[in-house]
Each structure stands twice: as C-alpha cells, then as structure tokens.
Amino acid sequence: AQSVTQLGSHVSVSEGALVLLRCNYSSSVPPYLFWYVQYPNQGLQLLLKYTTGATLVKGINGFEAEFKKSETSFHLTKPSAHMSDAAEYFCAVIVYSSASKIIFGSGTRLSIRP
Amino acid sequence: GAGVSQTPSNKVTEKGKYVELRCDPISGHTALYWYRQSLGQGPEFLIYFQGTGAADDSGLPNDRFFAVRPEGSVSTLKIQRTERGDSAVYLCASSWGEETGELFFGEGSRLTVL
Numbered sequence: 001a002q003s004v005t006q007l008g009s010h011v012s013v014s015e016g017a018l019v020l021l022r023c024n025y026s027s028s029v030p031p032y033l034f035w036y037v038q039y040p041n042q043g044l045q046l047l048l049k050y051t052t053g054a055t056l057v058k059g060i061n062g063f064e065a066e067f068k069k070s071e072t073s074f075h076l077t078k079p080s081a082h083m084s085d086a087a088e089y090f091c092a093v094i095v096y097s098s099a100s101k102i103i104f105g106s107g108t109r110l111s112i113r114p
Numbered sequence: 115g116a117g118v119s120q121t122p123s124n125k126v127t128e129k130g131k132y133v134e135l136r137c138d139p140i141s142g143h144t145a146l147y148w149y150r151q152s153l154g155q156g157p158e159f160l161i162y163f164q165g166t167g168a169a170d171d172s173g174l175p176n177d178r179f180f181a182v183r184p185e186g187s188v189s190t191l192k193i194q195r196t197e198r199g200d201s202a203v204y205l206c207a208s209s210w211g212e213e214t215g216e217l218f219f220g221e222g223s224r225l226t227v228l
Contacts, residue, residue: 009154032215043118043219044157044205051215090156094215101147101170102217104156 002027002095004074006105014113019063019078021108023091026072032094033074034102035065039087047089050074061085086112116140118220120206126226127196135191135223139208146189147217148181149205157205163189164211196227 007022025031035047048059055067061084065076074091091105119138127133139146145164149157159173163183171181178196183189193200203224207217 006156034215036217041221043221044207044217045219046216049215092215101159101162101173102215103159104149106156107154 002029002031002093003103004033004091004093004105006091006108008108009106010109010111012111012113013081015083016080019076019081019085019110021076021089021091021110023065023074023076023105024072025074025091025093027093029096033065033067034092034094035059035063035074035076036090036092036104037087038090038107044090047076081110081112083112083114086110118206118208118218120204120220120223122223123221124224124226126228128228129196129198131196131227133193133196133225135193135204135206135225137189137191137206137208137220139187139189139206140218141187143208143210143218144186145209145211146183147207147209148189148191149207151203151205151222160191160204193225196225198227201225201227 003026005024032051034049036044037047038044048057050057050067058064063078088107090107095103121136148160151157161171161181166186178194180192203222205222207219
C-alpha cells in the first residue's frame with residue numbers, strides 16, 4: 001500500500017536561508033506525489049505535484065521538489081525563505097484501492113526567523 | 115461561490131448529541147472528499163464520493179459516522195452520539211476526478227465535543 005512519511009514535525013529557518021522539507025514514500029507502483037500547503041486560517045492548497053515525466057517539478061511561490069526513485073524521496077525545497085512561507089506543509093500520495101484517494105503525511109510546520 | 119464552502123465553521127456540542135456538517139463543492143466537480151484533521155496531524159481520509167455514490171468509505175471510523183451526497187453536489191457528514199474524541203477539524207475537498215490529485219479544500223468545520 002502507498003504511504004508517505006514526513007521527517008521533522010517542525011522546521012525553523014532564517015529568512016533568506018534554504019528551505020528543505022523531507023518526504024519519503026512507500027509504493028509498489030509508480031507513485032503520484034503531491035505537496036500541499038496550509039497557511040494559517042486558510043484551507044489546504046496544492047503547491048506542486050509529480051505524476052510522470054520530469055522528476056524536478058516546480059510549484060507556486062518558488063518551491064520545487066524532486067522525485068528520486070532510488071531514494072524513495074520527494075523532498076520540497078526553496079532556495080531563499082520568505083516570512084510569508086511560514087505555514088504547515090503536507091506531503092501526499094494517491095493510493096489505489098477500490099477507488100483512488102489522496103493520503104497525507106503528518107505535516108511539517110515551517111517557521112521563518114527574521 | 116468560487117471555492118469549496120463548509121458550514122458551520124465552528125460547532126460546539128455536548129457529548130451524545132447529533133451533528134451535521136455541510137460541504138458545498140466547486141460547481142462541476144464530480145469528486146468530493148471528507149477528511150478529519152486533529153491538532154498536529156495531517157488530514158485523515160474519511161470518505162470519497164464520485165457523483166452521488168460513496169466510492170470509498172473505508173476511512174469512516176465507525177457506524178456513528180455517515181455521509182451523503184444525494185444530488186451529486188452538496189454533501190453532509192453526519193455524526194451520531196458524538197464523543198469527545200470526535201473533536202477535530204473536518205475538511206471537505208472537491209476535484210474534477212479521482213486521478214488528478216488536485217483537491218480544492220474548504221476552510222473546514224471545527225467540531226468541539228464537550
């Protein structure tokens with residue numbers, strides 16, 4: 001069965017520093033992987049997704065993620081953190097059973113220090 | 115409206131009471147999902163509708179939970195004999211179909227059971 005694991009429930013970086021949020025997946029079939037973001041008092045929104053093709057995917061607000069099959073990883077990065085990036089980030093995978101459904105990781109809270 | 119609408123935004127009830135939570139998806143979206151999010155956790159899958167039918171209800175925790183989508187648009191999540199452990203934010207999301215992975219979330223209904 002497909003699943004995702006997020007390493008680190010809380011990450012804190014300085015403004016302007018590199019952001020790296022870790023996600024590892026488990027899947028017996030080629031996975032469809034996603035990153036969602038939840039800003040304070042807002043609903044979750046899609047940041048980026050990987051389905052097939054190019055393994056480096058770019059999303060909104062300067063974020064990108066690279067699908068690495070050999071490492072079963074889909075880490076999220078941003079070269080330079082901005083205060084507005086403070087939010088909760090969730091890695092997710094499509095699980096194929098009787099019907100497809102999206103399963104989320106436990107989330108990583110990103111804090112930005114001035 | 116343009117987005118997914120959930121009502122009520124907040125609901126406080128007493129243990130043992132019956133609760134209904136409503137979700138109005140984006141017009142034209144055939145897929146509708148319910149998730150539950152507890153503090154510090156990722157969204158937990160409850161049920162997925164494709165049209166009027168529940169394609170996958172494997173996430174419903176027990177028979178006190180039930181959801182309907184009679185006309186393939188608005189959905190209602192019903193919780194009978196509420197327990198304190200049911201306290202959480204209940205999220206609704208909709209999408210064009212099950213394979214896209216791009217879910218559009220509402221802001222959630224926060225349920226507190228006293």
